[in-house]
Amino acid sequence: MIKFIFLRVFQAIPVLLFVITITFVMVRSAPGGPFDEDRAAPPEVIKNLNEKYNLDAPIYVQYFDYLKQLAQGDFGPSFKYPNRSVNEMIYTGFPITLELALYAMLFAIFVGVPIGAAAALKPNSIQDYLPMSVSMLGICLPSFVLGPVLVLIFGIWFELLPVSGWGVSAGDKILPTVTLGSTYAAYIARITRGGMLEVLSMDYIRTARAKGLNAYNVVIKHALRPGITPVVTFLGPAIAGLLGGSFVVETIFQIPGLGRFYIQAAFNRDYTMILGTTIFFAALILLFNLISDVILVWLNPKLRKAPSN
Amino acid sequence: MVAGLLLILGACGEKAKTPVEIGNEQGILHKGNGTEPADIDPHTTTGMTEYHIQMAVFEGLVSKNPKTLEIIPAVAESWTISDDGLRYTFKIRENARWSNGDKLVAHDFVYSWKRALMPALGNQYAYSVYVIKNAEKFNKNEITDFSEVGVKAIDDLTLAIELEHRTAYFLQLLDHHSMFPVHQKTIEKFGKIDDRGTSWTRAENFVGNGPFSIKEWVPNKIFSTTRNPHYWDNDNVSLNEIHFHPVENVVTEERMFRAGQLHATNDVPLEKVAKYQANQPERISVNPYFGTYFYRLNTTSPLLSDVRVRKALSYSIDRDAITQYVTKTGEISAYNLTPPKIRGFTAQAKQLFDPKEAKRLLADAGYPNGENFPAIEILYNTSEAHKKIALAIQQMWKTTLNIDITLHNQEWKVYLDTQRTMNYQVTRSSWIGDYLDPNTFLDMFVTDGGNNNTGWSNLRYDKLIRLAAKADSQEERYTYFQEAEKLLAEEVPIIPIYTYTVRHLYTDSLQGLNDNILDYQPYKYLSLKKNK
Numbered sequence: 154m155i156k157f158i159f160l161r162v163f164q165a166i167p168v169l170l171f172v173i174t175i176t177f178v179m180v181r182s183a184p185g186g187p188f189d190e191d192r193a194a195p196p197e198v199i200k201n202l203n204e205k206y207n208l209d210a211p212i213y214v215q216y217f218d219y220l221k222q223l224a225q226g227d228f229g230p231s232f233k234y235p236n237r238s239v240n241e242m243i244y245t246g247f248p249i250t251l252e253l254a255l256y257a258m259l260f261a262i263f264v265g266v267p268i269g270a271a272a273a274l275k276p277n278s279i280q281d282y283l284p285m286s287v288s289m290l291g292i293c294l295p296s297f298v299l300g301p302v303l304v305l306i307f308g309i310w311f312e313l314l315p316v317s318g319w320g321v322s323a324g325d326k327i328l329p330t331v332t333l334g335s336t337y338a339a340y341i342a343r344i345t346r347g348g349m350l351e352v353l354s355m356d357y358i359r360t361a362r363a364k365g366l367n368a369y370n371v372v373i374k375h376a377l378r379p380g381i382t383p384v385v386t387f388l389g390p391a392i393a394g395l396l397g398g399s400f401v402v403e404t405i406f407q408i409p410g411l412g413r414f415y416i417q418a419a420f421n422r423d424y425t426m427i428l429g430t431t432i433f434f435a436a437l438i439l440l441f442n443l444i445s446d447v448i449l450v451w452l453n454p455k456l457r458k459a460p461s462n
Numbered sequence: 463m464v465a466g467l468l469l470i471l472g473a474c475g476e477k478a479k480t481p482v483e484i485g486n487e488q489g490i491l492h493k494g495n496g497t498e499p500a501d502i503d504p505h506t507t508t509g510m511t512e513y514h515i516q517m518a519v520f521e522g523l524v525s526k527n528p529k530t531l532e533i534i535p536a537v538a539e540s541w542t543i544s545d546d547g548l549r550y551t552f553k554i555r556e557n558a559r560w561s562n563g564d565k566l567v568a569h570d571f572v573y574s575w576k577r578a579l580m581p582a583l584g585n586q587y588a589y590s591v592y593v594i595k596n597a598e599k600f601n602k603n604e605i606t607d608f609s610e611v612g613v614k615a616i617d618d619l620t621l622a623i624e625l626e627h628r629t630a631y632f633l634q635l636l637d638h639h640s641m642f643p644v645h646q647k648t649i650e651k652f653g654k655i656d657d658r659g660t661s662w663t664r665a666e667n668f669v670g671n672g673p674f675s676i677k678e679w680v681p682n683k684i685f686s687t688t689r690n691p692h693y694w695d696n697d698n699v700s701l702n703e704i705h706f707h708p709v710e711n712v713v714t715e716e717r718m719f720r721a722g723q724l725h726a727t728n729d730v731p732l733e734k735v736a737k738y739q740a741n742q743p744e745r746i747s748v749n750p751y752f753g754t755y756f757y758r759l760n761t762t763s764p765l766l767s768d769v770r771v772r773k774a775l776s777y778s779i780d781r782d783a784i785t786q787y788v789t790k791t792g793e794i795s796a797y798n799l800t801p802p803k804i805r806g807f808t809a810q811a812k813q814l815f816d817p818k819e820a821k822r823l824l825a826d827a828g829y830p831n832g833e834n835f836p837a838i839e840i841l842y843n844t845s846e847a848h849k850k851i852a853l854a855i856q857q858m859w860k861t862t863l864n865i866d867i868t869l870h871n872q873e874w875k876v877y878l879d880t881q882r883t884m885n886y887q888v889t890r891s892s893w894i895g896d897y898l899d900p901n902t903f904l905d906m907f908v909t910d911g912g913n914n915n916t917g918w919s920n921l922r923y924d925k926l927i928r929l930a931a932k933a934d935s936q937e938e939r940y941t942y943f944q945e946a947e948k949l950l951a952e953e954v955p956i957i958p959i960y961t962y963t964v965r966h967l968y969t970d971s972l973q974g975l976n977d978n979i980l981d982y983q984p985y986k987y988l989s990l991k992k993n994k
Contacts (some may be wrong), residue, residue: 185875190508191892193882193912194586197602202584205658235659236501237681245681301713308721316721317714319683323478404711407718409682417497417710422875 157450158443165439172435173223173428177216180427187232187422206232219428228429233421239429246411247433249319253329253402253410254395258388260334261341266381268338269345273353273380274372284342291339296398300332300405317407329406333399337391341384349380389445393438480722486971486990489702494715494727498682498708502663504642505578505585510894513639515706518687518985519561519670520642523552523571523621524633528976528984531805531898533633537566537643537671537694538621547628547934552621559692560645561668561675568615573655574643576608580656587640590896593632595624627932630939631899638897645669673699673986682708700974700989716967725972725990730965732847735791738967745967748792752801752979753894753962754903755793757840757855760887761955762917765836770827772954775888776813777820778862779855785960788854789847796958798947799893799907800900801979807900807940811948813958817862824863832864839868842890843877851959852890881915891915892962898980900943901930907955918955 188194188202203209207218222229228239268288272281307328308316315325352358353376361371400412411430418426485492496511504516525536535541538552558566575594578585579601592598595612599605612624625632635641648669653660661667665676673695674687685706689699709715712729719727730738730746738746759766759775766772781795794802797812821831829835840856842848849871856867867888872880881889893913895902905911905927909919923946930942950956964981971991975983 183876184879185877188584188586189875189878189882190586191878192508195589195602195912197581198584198586198588201581202586205582205584230659233500234498234681235506236503236661236663237659242681301717304717309717312721315723316717317709317723321683322481405714407683407707407709407714409680413682420874 154447154450158447161443161446165436165443168439169432169435173220173432174216176428176431177219180422180424181212183422185422187424189422206230223432228432229425231418231423231426233418233423233426239425242414242426243411243429243433246409246414249408250396250399250403250410250412253319253326253333253399253408254392256326256330257334257337257395257399258392260330261337261391262384264334265338265341266345266384269342269347270349270372270377270380272342272346273349274368276350281346285346288339288342291335292343294335296332296336296401297405299335300328300402303328303332304405319406319408319410325406329402329408332405333395333402337395340387340391344383344387345381348383349376352376352380386445386449389441389448393441396437397434482722482725482969482971483993485705485725486993489700489990491701491704491726491972491985491988491990492724493704493706494709494718494724494729495685495706496708496728497710499685499706501659502676503659504639504644505574505583505587506658507639508586511708515685515687516639516642517672518674518704519668519672519676519690520639521672521693522638522641522643523554523636525637525984526898526980526982528978528982528987531978531980531982533637536637541633547630548625550623550625550632551616552623554619554621555694556619557694558671559694561670561672561690561692562645563692564645564647564669565618566643566671567618568621569618570643570646571621572613572615573646575613575641576611577644577649577655578640579608579611582656583658585640587638590635590638590640593625593627593629593635595626598626628934629931630933630936631897631901634897634899643671645671674701674704677703684708695986699986701985704985719967719969724967725969727967730967732789732791735965744970747966747968747975747977748963749977749981750792750794750801750979751894751962751964751981752804752898753892754796754799754801755851755890755892755959755962756796756799757957757959758881758886758889758891758916759955759957760884760889760917762884763887765838766887768827769953770823771829772957773813774820774824774827774863775859776954776957777816777823779858779957779959780815781959782815783858784851784854788850789960791965792963793960794963796960797951799950799956799958800903800943800947801895801961803979804895804900805898806936807943809900809947810944811951813951813954820862824865829865832866835863835865837866837868838887839870840888840890841870841872841877841880841886843874844871848890884915884917891956894962895980900940901927904930904943904946907950916955918953920949920953923949 188199207215230238231242268284272284275281304316307314314328315322318325320326358371358376361375399410400416403410403412414426415430418430481492495514499512499515500509501507502512502515502519504520521536523536523538524533526532527534537555537558539555541550541552543550554568560566575591577583578591579588579597581601581603588601596605596610600608600611614622616622648662648667649655652662652667665679668676673690673693675690677686677688679685686703688703693699707724709718712731715727716731716734718724735748759772761767785793785795798809800807800809802808824832840852842852852869856869859865859867880886893903893906906913907918908924908927926942926946930939933939933942968975972988973991974988
């Protein structure tokens with residue numbers, strides 16, 4: 154097991170290096186620089202700025218300087234926000250993005266699993282069709298549509314919830330959580346339904362029913378656990394998707410998470426910020442994939458031998 | 463699921479007071495402020511977002527009366543100007559203070575402007591200080607001794623300034639952020655005089671001299687300021703706090719306004735303007751603004767080097783149709799570069815809207831009824847609004863001149879780069895004035911000017927701008943500017959389209975607002991009416 158983890162971490166290094174290199178080359182080859190503004194500054198000033206940020210050195214020198222800096226865990230200063238370092242921005246923004254993603258994940262699980270299970274109990278009835286069509290809608294409806302609609306209904310018409318903010322006024326975390334989590338809740342509902350249908354048609358369930366167990370015991374004790382295994386495998390990629398996808402929700406609801414900085418950085422040509430956040434997210438996704446692989450291997454000993462083959 | 467959610471919500475259904483209502487009671491203004499401020503160091507920032515905050519936490523030697531935009535005393539209580547217009551002597555207020563209680567003295571301005579000009583600081587707005595004697599040389603490292611620059615502290619309360627040449631708008635410049643003072647001890651506690659981006663502007667470190675001081679700054683969340691008790695005119699400040707909310711999405715901002723989270727918005731979604739004007743006219747403000755929307759023509763391209771073609775393009779644009787049916791928020795059709803009525807200056811020369819003449823000119827240039835006219839392209843930065851205007855113009859050129867135009871959009875920084883390297887034929891452009899004088903628009907098109915970007919060069923034009931700078935009287939300057947506008951109208955390196963408007967939503971409780979072309983609302987004149 155430990156060997157497996159070591160191997161995977163070792164494999165992650167070239168992937169990360171590849172991401173760094175590609176991102177570095179791409180941001181530098183985009184036209185326009187961090188100091189280009191609507192009104193041109195005198196060339197002398199731009200020259201001084203480039204010197205200050207080491208942008209006048211040959212690109213490969215900059216690249217290796219950057220790698221050296223990275224090796225010390227330093228993402229450098231932000232170009233757009235000169236009095237803040239990229240590390241600091243990640244440090245303040247990421248916990249918020251993570252919190253949002255976790256809430257959305259919990260929402261998705263606690264809404265998706267019961268709905269999916271309920272649908273599977275009476276397949277091809279209204280109890281199945283209604284939630285499944287609603288969930289199809291949930292999958293298709295992007296958060297930049299769902300968010301404003303929820304805001305309109307709960308924030309402006311009924312004045313029940315704040316329309317923006319995060320931890321500023323009571324209840325302001327509800328709408329972003331629901332907006333971000335809905336799509337995943339819908340996925341989970343459909344996955345649960347599929348898994349449950351398969352399990353419910355198995356012989357041992359029929360045996361359990363034949364023995365006269367009541368419906369509750371059959372479903373909760375015997376069917377649900379194996380039925381939601383596919384959901385567990387889905388969680389790894391889902392959390393990565395939630396983290397990466399939170400920027401839309403952060404923009405709609407004015408949440409000071411990392412996703413918003415990420416998007417703004419690209420528009421601002423904030424080189425260090427783009428690189429820093431990309432590398433950070435890439436590392437995070439690698440980590441989550443590793444964790445979900447480890448869990449899978451742990452659940453299924455057959456896989457343990459696979460890497461050494 | 464929805465039912466369940468409603469149930470939970472119903473349990474906590476008691477309506478709390480909105481931030482606006484609480485703000486009205488406690489004198490806290492909530493203002494939408496566009497994007498996250500890059501920094502608030504007045505010598506390294508360039509944007510309006512930052513300036514809106516700098517206005518609260520800094521103050522220059524002078525400021526402007528928000529009604530008339532006339533210059534009024536601020537840190538300086540009075541000043542004298544020598545007869546040749548080259549020497550200004552400012553008397554600093556005895557009771558001028560920094561937000562930590564330190565006395566604000568003439569030397570602070572000498573230090574601040576030195577900092578603004580330090581080459582290594584990389585101040586992108588350093589050029590606005592260039593009117594001071596030797597400032598440009600110092601900034602470009604041609605001289606290194608700051609005592610040669612025309613700024614001297616005679617004593618604690620007397621500041622003497624010598625200019626390169628007579629500059630009619632010099633006092634206007636003093637209200638620009640690049641001329642704001644900074645606190646030497648604070649700057650030097652966190653770095654050298656020319657260190658960029660040190661932490662001196664953090665809330666816990668900051669010392670300023672405006673009516674407000676920084677309370678809290680959490681990126682992408684809030685920038686809040688609180689009353690500065692040491693401010694010399696504190697007795698006349700009504701607000702206790704101002705909270706600047708960085709909301710880059712204008713639709714989100716409008717929702718926050720409707721939900722009682724903002725007193726004032728930075729902008730209004732275009733599609734909502736008409737609705738507000740019809741249903742809640744008292745809550746929306748739409749005013750002409752000190753900016754011009756225009757198209758640049760690349761006069762170095764073989765096709766557009768022919769002035770007849772440039773004129774034909776301009777004369778076939780129906781500006782009124784664009785402002786009435788496309789932009790639709792009260793923009794004023796523009797036929798010359800400078801917005802109307804800048805301190806008594808309204809340009810006389812105009813480009814025309816004359817489809818017949820446009821056709822004749824194009825035929826004259828060798829393209830009768832658009833025959834053999836090469837395909838040209840309009841470049842704009844990606845945005846729905848610019849696209850709509852470009853589509854309208856494309857249509858007008860097709861109908862009147864029978865020529866085919868393609869549209870090309872680029873992301874902002876790419877577009878800037880394309881425009882700067884003049885890799886375009888026709889490009890959407892705009893200019894917002896820096897100070898209240900026609901010069902802020904007209905000096906853009908001098909030969910090889912940093913923001914010319916059309917390749918257009920006219921020696922007479924260059925001379926007029928230089929003459930205007932040195933002119934003895936306002937009338938004389940304006941005659942030069944009139945002639946400069948005439949040259950632009952005759953040579954058409956640019957096609958003016960409209961004068962901008964600014965749009966805001968304001969709650970009824972916000973008092974003391976003034977309509978003016980700079981959209982200038984100093985916070986010390988604003989107040990909040992208590993809830994009934």
